[in-house]
Amino acid sequence: MINFNGNITSGEDNILTQNRAFLFGDGVFETVKIVNSKILYLEDHYFRLMASMRVVRMEIPMNFTMEYLEEQILKLINESNLAISARARITVFRNDGGLYLPKTNEVSFLITASAQENSLYEINKSEYxxxxxxxxxxxxxxxxxxxxxxxxxxxxxxxxxxxxxxxxxxxxxxxxxxxxxxxxxxxxxxxxxxxxxxxxxxxxxxxxxxxxxxxxxxxxxxxxxxxxxxxxxxxxxxxxxxxxxxxxxxxxxxxxxxxxxxxxxxxxxxxxxxxxxxx
The missing domain is CATH 3.20.10.10 (D-amino Acid Aminotransferase, subunit A, domain 2)
Structure with a gap:
């Protein structure tokens, strides 16, 4: 059972009760820019993500190649009709279990995406x-x-x-x-x-x-x-x-x-x- 905003529930449907990214900040992420179905600087993003996972001792799945990452991001982008100009974030987090010491170093990932107004870069000319x-x-x-x-x-x-x-x-x-x-x-x-x-x-x-x-x-x-x-x-x-x-x-x-x-x-x-x- 859990108390969520004053309501006592079973907690079985609350995905955050055991999520280590939520409980301990046990996750890493990359935010990418997509222009005309192309992920800009994909290789740099991929290798930084892999390096980040190694730094925090996450187990990198065998199928987690650059091509797989690209495929998963573009699948979401295309099904969301965001191929022209979008941003996407991939968050990788250690799987549920344990307290500070995790029960496993295996990971899951979540990709979210949203539309961007401009595909090319523009200078914001307002006061900053x-x-x-x-x-x-x-x-x-x-x-x-x-x-x-x-x-x-x-x-x-x-x-x-x-x-x-x-x-x-x-x-x-x-x-x-x-x-x-x-x-x-x-x-x-x-x-x-x-x-x-x-x-x-x-x-x-x-x-x-x-x-x-x-x-x-x-x-x-x-x-x-x-x-x-x-x-x-x-x-x-x-x-x-x-x-x-x-x-x-x-x-x-x-x-x-x-x-x-x-x-x-x-x-x-x-x-x-x-x-x-x-x-």
Whole structure:
């Protein structure tokens, strides 16, 4: 028997009573972008998911190949009439049983999908103000670099941003350096030098982060570096922008009293879209 919102029931129909992703955050996930029935950056997503499962000691099923993952996502997309432009999330969680110590390392998965308004990436031109989130800190460890179902710092940070009229917040690590935004990796342009924190600082090993690094390297005159970013560095930057695979690039227009341009962000979005339409 369980008490669910004040009602005593058998609990047999409540799938959350033993679900380890719900009870312990014992899950990992990937969110992918689909354009015209093609999963963008599929290989990168697949290998990051496999690496995440290994980090948390999940047993990877023999049939869980990249082709199988693609087939399962596209089956849902096509049956939902979302093939033109969509986002999908695959969550992998350890099967029921046990407390902190699981009874098995075998897994199940759940895929959900929703429509996206635009298939190609677009720059959001509205004001986008950010500030630091200091209530909790990201630790510099391997778990911080993968996508687990424990995202409480992102949830509480998003509530803080909403309560303070901010579009987003920047997270700090335990050394008080900038790690990332609540919904993506951060890049900083100072002069001709484009900087993003190294993964060792605790930031997510982002799929779009990888694309931006590769794309920016091809732009003449731009120097690329993975270096520590302190809060003081933000005041000296010419551009700041956030990246993830769903939104692409989101320029930051204001941090405290400092305002920023977005010229490089626009150029990078153009090149990202060119690579999508060419493939």
């Amino acid at each position: 103000e950010v500030d630091l989130y200091k209530d909790f800190y990201v630790t510099k460890q391997l778990l911080s670099s993968i996508k687990t179902t424990n995202k409480m710092i992102n949830v509480t940070g998003s509530i803080f941003a909403h309560e303070n009229g901010l579009a987003n917040c920047l997270l700090l690590n335990d050394s008080k350096n900038i790690v990332e935004g609540l919904q993506g990796n951060i890049f900083m342009l100072s002069g001709k030098k484009l900087v993003t924190p190294p993964v060792s600082e605790g930031c997510l090993n982002g799929i779009m982060r990888k694309q931006i690094l590769a794309t920016a390297k091809k732009i003449e005159g731009i120097e690329i570096a993975e270096e520590i970013i302190s809060p003081f560095d933000l005041q000296k930057a010419d551009e700041l922008f956030l990246t993830n695979v769903i939104m692409g690039i989101q320029p930051i227009t204001k941090y405290r009293k400092k305002e920023f341009t977005s010229n490089l962000a626009h150029l990078l979005v153009q090149k990202l879209n060119e690579s999508i339409t060419e493939n």
